[in-house]
Amino acid sequence: MDTLTVEQIAERIWLSIADRRLRPGTRLKEAELAEVFGVSRARIRQVLATLEREGLVVIESNKGAVVAKPSVADAKDIFHIRAAVEQRVLERLFTELDATKLVEMFEHVAKERIANHNNNQRDIIKLSGGFHVMLAEMAEAEFLCGLMRDLVSRTSLIMAAFRDTNLHNCGPDEHEQILLHLKNRDLEAAKQAMVHHLEHVESALNLLQDRAPPKSLREALA
Amino acid sequence: MDTLTVEQIAERIWLSIADRRLRPGTRLKEAELAEVFGVSRARIRQVLATLEREGLVVIESNKGAVVAKPSVADAKDIFHIRAAVEQRVLERLFTELDATKLVEMFEHVAKERIANHNNNQRDIIKLSGGFHVMLAEMAEAEFLCGLMRDLVSRTSLIMAAFRDTNLHNCGPDEHEQILLHLKNRDLEAAKQAMVHHLEHVESALNLLQDRAPPKSLREALA
DNA sequence: GGCCTCAATATTGTTGACAATATAGTCGAC
DNA sequence: GTCGACTATATTGTCAACAATATTGAGGCC
Structure with a gap:
């Protein structure tokens, strides 16, 4: 090896x-x-x-x-910025899109579906994050691509820290919906679907109280 | 040493x-x-x-x-995302603001003014970037702070690559204007001033043709 | 002369040993 | 027994020598 x-x-x-x-x-x-x-x-x-x-x-x-122990404030900031980045990615992608890329993207969603069906947690995490990175890559925007990687990583951590259920219930359907809008050349609908998707993910979190960042024992025991 | x-x-x-x-x-x-x-x-x-x-x-x-040789597309993406981040910072800062911080911020602008007066390029660069990082720090938003550092660095590179004049003409006045709006507790005006400031900086750049990313000699000499 | 091969050089990548620092435990004074 | 200083240990930080890789130039063949 x-x-x-x-x-x-x-x-x-x-x-x-x-x-x-x-x-x-x-x-x-x-x-x-x-x-x-x-x-x-x-x-x-x-x-x-x-x-x-x-x-x-x-x-x-x-x-x-x-x-790391992300704070609730950080979590909210990350989702907020991520929404802006994802929309920008879609705009760029919209001008770079072609049939080949579309096929590849739908294939990715198919893989997500299989992982979901098998309930393979690691594949689910890797593929559902990978979907968003793939969009950025296909948009051929280097800066957005790197930023998206970071945001996806951070989102994973946030979900691990704040999600109550173990189920990664945001299935591939919402991803596919975004692709369908792109295929129909409807940018605004795609962006709206993306925002909805992110809101859905965020809503699965328990961001009500700040149970995350004790940072020090003193704070934790106050 | x-x-x-x-x-x-x-x-x-x-x-x-x-x-x-x-x-x-x-x-x-x-x-x-x-x-x-x-x-x-x-x-x-x-x-x-x-x-x-x-x-x-x-x-x-x-x-x-x-x-690095940033592309024009990257430059535009960076300014676009930066606008979103800066506005988010102002929102957070708005709730964390107090008199002490305000004083410190105005002092920072005073230093900028001195550097400008002395025409000390390095200090000008350091301080005018530092202003935005300072806002993020005072907003006490860790994620935004790190992101802002990156964006400021990248903006410096873009300005070095695309600015025609050597003059860093965006003086401290616009920074001060933002602070004045914050002092008046007018968040929307502050955000608007920030957007205007960023547009001003971007407009000083020559982003019309993509003269930036030759990437290889072949491209450069084509 | 153009082109390929191959050696010489320059540069980056990796490793293990050593130094500096922080942590945890022990002993002694009171 | 409690507090403090001190020692021992564990862990991170640094470095310099070595290995691997890429670049450059020279030589020879066609």
């Missing part, structure tokens, strides 16, 4: 955070991770830096990395 | 890119930078990774880092 790349390890950790096997606050020791993944500490260091920029972990100097 | 930190070196390089001493496409060799700043290559590597995430450099595997 070849050694794992930074991206592969980052994805594995991302998925573990997203499906709640790594809870917010969990300490991520470099040596431990290095052993688990069979790579050197230097590479783990790169991985942790990557995860930090994606907002999945917080690194404190001389202290190490822990899984 | 103590050795420079990653942040300090990253800022130095950022400023050099922003005031066009480092042009887009310039190769950044690790050994060279290590010698210039008197630090080990390992630290330079961290710096380059930081700059990459901020969109200032592009790193290709086994090839090294070069100063």
